[in-house]
Amino acid sequence: MNNQCKNFRKRTKTINKKRTIYLYCTKNKEEIQYSNCKNCPYKEYKEYKKLESKSKIKQKTNTLSKLERNRKSLFTDDLEHCIICGKSPVNLHEIFGGKNRLNSIKYKLVIPLCTCEHHDQVNCRGIHFDKNLREEWHKKGQVKFIETYPDLKFEEIFKKNYL
DSSP states (O other), X not given: OOSOBTTEEEEEEEETTEEEEEXXXXXXXXXXXXXXXXXXXXXXXXXXXXXXXXXXXXXXXXXXXXXXXXXXXXXXXXXXXXXXXXXXXXXXXXXXXXXXXXXXXXXXXXXXXXXXXXXXXXXXXXXXTOHHXXXXXXXXXXXHHHHHOTTSOHHHHHSOXXX
C-alpha cells in the first residue's frame, strides 16, 4: 500500500466484543473498499519530507583529511600501481588497521593495492579476507619499521609484536 491517498485510513471497530479492521475515507467520510480508493477521483498523495537528523554525521577532521591525502609508503614510491600485481587503479591500504591506522599513516606503513588484492567482495579475496596475506604484511611492516626507525620501539607504538 505504498503511495497511499492521504485520506485513506485503517480503523478498527468492535462488534459483539470482536475487533475488526476496516478502511475509511476521510474525504468522503465513509467506509470504503481498497479498490474504491484506487479509482477515487479525489485521490491526493502524501508529501514526504526528508528526515533531518538532529545530530549531524561526524566529519573527518582537517588533520585526518590532510594525513590521508598525503600518505606515503616505505615500501614503494609508486602509489599508482598495485604492489602485488602492478594493476591500476589502487586503494591505499594501511598495514596496521583499527586503532593503529593513524600510526600506519604516520610511520608510512601504507601499501597500494588493486581492488582484487585489497577487498574483492565478489570472490572473497584480498587482504581484508585473507588472514595469511594480512599476517605476511604485518611481519613485513614490522621489519620495515624496525629498519627505518631503529630508535623507536615497535611494540610500544603498535601494542603488539607480529614477528
